[in-house]
Amino acid sequence: MNKLSHTDEQGRVKMVDVGAKSETARIAVAAGEIRMGRATLDAIRSGASEKGEVLATARIAAINAAKRTSELIPLCHNIPLSNVSVELELDDSLPGVRATATASATARTGVEMEALVCVTVALLTVYDMTKAMGKEMVISGVRLLKKSGGKSGDWQRATD
Numbered sequence: 001m002n003k004l005s006h007t008d009e010q011g012r013v014k015m016v017d018v019g020a021k022s023e024t025a026r027i028a029v030a031a032g033e034i035r036m037g038r039a040t041l042d043a044i045r046s047g048a049s050e051k052g053e054v055l056a057t058a059r060i061a062a063i064n065a066a067k068r069t070s071e072l073i074p075l076c077h078n079i080p081l082s083n084v085s086v087e088l089e090l091d092d093s094l095p096g097v098r099a100t101a102t103a104s105a106t107a108r109t110g111v112e113m114e115a116l117v118c119v120t121v122a123l124l125t126v127y128d129m130t131k132a133m134g135k136e137m138v139i140s141g142v143r144l145l146k147k148s149g150g151k152s153g154d155w156q157r158a159t160d
Contacts, residue, residue, distance in 0.1 A: 029144070031098065036134060041094075079107045081111065115144065
């Protein structure tokens with residue numbers, strides 16, 4: 001088993017020193033979904049949420065969260081993101097919303113956490129915006145789909 005990167009020789013938590021690493025282009029893509037009742041999904045689709053535009057609000061919240069990942073996850077480095085995008089898709093088969101986020105930067109460490117935080121906050125915002133219509137919603141499947149750049153190279157989930 002590989003050694004955990006965020007612990008020292010005595011097993012104490014530490015921040016990873018990335019000072020000697022080269023800056024490379026980094027990209028990470030993450031996804032997740034929120035399942036809800038059909039009436040809630042229909043309200044999002046028709047714009048009938050009392051709180052306003054659900055998907056637009058979720059997109060803005062998600063981008064802001066990605067930019068603040070290092071404030072939320074204690075050992076993450078503050079990374080100057082070059083781009084964050086969020087796709088939110090209404091999916092009748094769930095029923096619910098699927099979120100996909102892409103984060104990119106030229107940095108000494110990866111942007112996986114930024115993409116994962118982005119997706120999670122997008123889904124939490126959908127929940128917050130629609131919880132008055134039904135609290136039965138379930139957020140699930142938050143996962144990294146792929147990443148590129150850095151010492152460990154490219155990685156892609158085998159199945160989604």
